[in-house]
Amino acid sequence: MTRLQRFFRIAWVFSKYRLDEFLPVAELPAPLRLLLILAPWHWFPVGNRPRGERLRLALEELGPIFVKFGQILSTRRDLLPDDMALALQQLQDRVPPFPGREAQAIVEQSLGQSVSQLFQTFDSNPMASASVAQVHAATLHSGQSVVVKVIRPGIERVIHQDIALMRMLARLIERAWADGRRLRPVEVVADYEQTIYDELDMQREAANASQLRRNFDGSTLIYIPEVFWDYTTAKVLVLERVGGIPVADTEALNNAGVNMKVLAEKGVEIFFTQVFRDSFFHADMHPGNIFVDASNPQDPRYIAIDFGIVGTLAPEDQSYLARNLLAFFRRNYRQVAELHIQSGWVPAHTRVNEFEAAIRTVCEPIFERPLKEISFGHFLLRLFQTARRFEMEVQPQLVLLQKTLLNVEGLGRQLYPDLDLWSTAQPFLESWMRQRIGPPGMIKSLREHLPSWLEQSPEMPQLVHDALLRVRDLDRTASTDHATLKALQDAERARRRSFRRTVLALACLGGAWLTTQPLGWTSLESIPTQGWILIAAAGWLLVGRR
Structure with missing residues (x-):
């Protein structure tokens, strides 16, 4: 099955189980709303199956990557209604077996x-x-x-196709959406590809x-x-x-x-x-x-x-994460804002006072409350909105950690809703930080790095000399680099426009193809009006605008 066939397969399953009911149509851009209105899935009856069962069956039919997504969703009772969460729980150990x-x-x-x-x-x-x-x-x-x-x-072939589609969608998001580059979807997909x-x-x-x-x-x-x-x-x-x-x-x-x-x-x-x-x-x-x-x-x-x-986490990620969490637990929002800026997660020009106030607004409502009264899903959504205001970038190396934290929260909520996550975690983090930055941590770090430092010490004078020469040459190349960079930026903008038109044209052709499937149309004369509209839109995108 080719990538295009897999794309149509996903669209077919989406239509078959009427998953359009889950889309926030009113919040979508006008072109997408029009495409959804003309889409052929309206001819598929919903039937008597509950929505949770339809979602589960669709994910099972689409394969392992989609099943994994459903497994994550099944632990989020604060984000999903009970009927959907219970249905998705069956994905965890009830996937249809092979002989x-x-x-x-x-x-x-x-x-x-x-x-x-x-x-x-x-x-x-x-x-x-x-x-x-x-x-x-x-x-x-x-x-x-x-x-x-x-x-x-x-299974390798199926995963390869799905990853290729995810990569294509990630590129589209990065190029067509204003916030796409900040979210770094291509890197996130690459990280998930390695994991799967x-x-x-x-x-x-x-x-x-x-x-x-x-x-x-x-x-x-x-x-x-x-x-x-x-x-x-x-x-x-x-x-x-x-x-x-x-x-x-x-x-x-x-x-x-x-x-x-x-x-x-x-x-x-x-x-x-x-x-x-x-x-x-x-x-x-x-x-x-x-x-x-x-x-x-x-x-x-x-x-x-x-x-x-x-x-796994690099030592600098460990330290950064621990210091942030401790600052959160102590409600030291100033330190949280400064750590974000120091780490480069938000731009250096960010005003610390404004960022501190925004973080305080998000975090204050969740403290000193039992877990059953806290929705971390909604909390993360509010943090995301705050991040958009301050241009904070997604960190792909922490995606697995965030997923695991959501799973832990789901288990904690299920086992003991009154669990105080903060009082349980804070002593552990404080002890770890003392060991890391105290005398034992310093001795351990010195013992690990001293041989490498001694080995590199004869090369240090030459490295310093080379660095100074590079700094001197920067001024000579600045004007040339500026012209080259402008030309590259112009070419990149033209390539993005062409890519967006091509993807939208393929979507229109896919929608036109789907309109011919339910009733078995085989001739040009029998193609419905919706199909001709979509074909005309594809032609305009591919030829007319050029």
């Missing part, structure tokens, strides 16, 4: 032996089926119970699991299953089978007598420990990947699975 014989063939091909040679038992019926892989129960010849995770056949392709490599997931297991060895916070490396390849992963109560099953947790307050606080502690102590965090913490060991109900322990997506 067990195909999974068995992949295992045998990857490991070079038959299933009977590899395992004492192997259940061809999957335990669970997710967006990019499915899981089968098995037993090793040693008697160890394990789970076998197998990549879906052909990493998730297709079972050996990478196994390495992630081993690292997390080592980080929390002997911990009472969370348990990570053991990896069996002799049975693991790029397409097959074998892990220790562990049992627990799904974290989404609050009724079972309550029946087991689990201390929900302790459980929720441990979730917050796990998040901050992974981010700040280890700089290595599980970035796919939706409820389908988290279980609870309730053997000690008053001191419960989390069990994590599915380690395909992990995130």
Whole structure:
């Protein structure tokens, strides 16, 4: 299936399940409103299916990237109505499976032996089926119970097509929308592309699991299953089978007598420990990947699975994030504004007093209130509006962290709505900052960097001399660079205009094509009026304006 065919496929599924009901038509620009009015999906009956079910079925039909999006949405009860959130929860472990014989063939091909040679038992019926892989129960010849995770056949091709469409849409947003460049959508898509392709490599997931297991060895916070490396390849992963109560099953947790307050606080502690102590965090913490060991109900322990997506932070990002959060907790909005300017997230010409006042307006309402009374979704939306005023740029390296924080909030809200996120997180951050900037942190940093500094010290005089020569040459090249830059800017503006016209023309042709599908028109004479209007608009965009 080509990229254009995939585009039409997405448009067809959009129409089939009448997802136009979710669009804020009144808020769209006039050309898009006209296109939506002429679109052919009005001929599709809505039927008796609830809207949540229609959205879930559409995401399942569109494939893994869209399923991942639905998984994230399912944790956001403050942003979605209950019926839609409940429907999207089924995406977490109820994605339609592929045949067990195909999974068995992949295992045998990857490991070079038959299933009977590899395992004492192997259940061809999957335990669970997710967006990019499915899981089968098995037993090793040693008697160890394990789970076998197998990549879906052909999934790489589908993901490649979807990523290509996302990249095209990101470029369109960046070029056609005034705020597009500030949001850096192309970089965000590139970051997500790397993440999703990493998730297709079972050996990478196994390495992630081993690292997390080592980080929390002997911990009472969370348990990570053991990896069996002799049975693991790029397409097959074998892990220790562990049992627990799904974290989404609050009724079972309550029946087991689990201390929900302790459980929720441990979730917050796990998040901050992974981010700040280890700089290595599980970035796919939706409820389908988290279980609870309730053997000690008053001191419960989390069990994590599915380690395909992990995130890391550079030391400077860690420090910046911690200082910002501490400043937020202490309501030091002046420091928050200054940190944003120092880091380059907002332009240097930003007036600190105005930015400080805007941040105060957003943050003050959320403090000293239990989690159940705080909508972080609406809070983030208000921060986004503030960011637009001050030209703040999106930071792609923190996208996974933001997604994980939303998942943690969703879990906290579900387990213990009265959780005080601020009082739980603040002591941890203060302790981490003391260790980082105090004597232990300074000694550790000196020990790590001293050999490199000593190695580079003989080259420092020459580097300083070269830098001074470059500064002297800047004035000589300034006038030439200015003329070249102006020519490049003119060419870029012309290219953007051409790109926008081409994309809009393709959209019109796609809409015209869709009008011919429901009733099976096959001749030019039978093309409906809406189709001719869209074809004429495409011709005007491609030829008339030029």
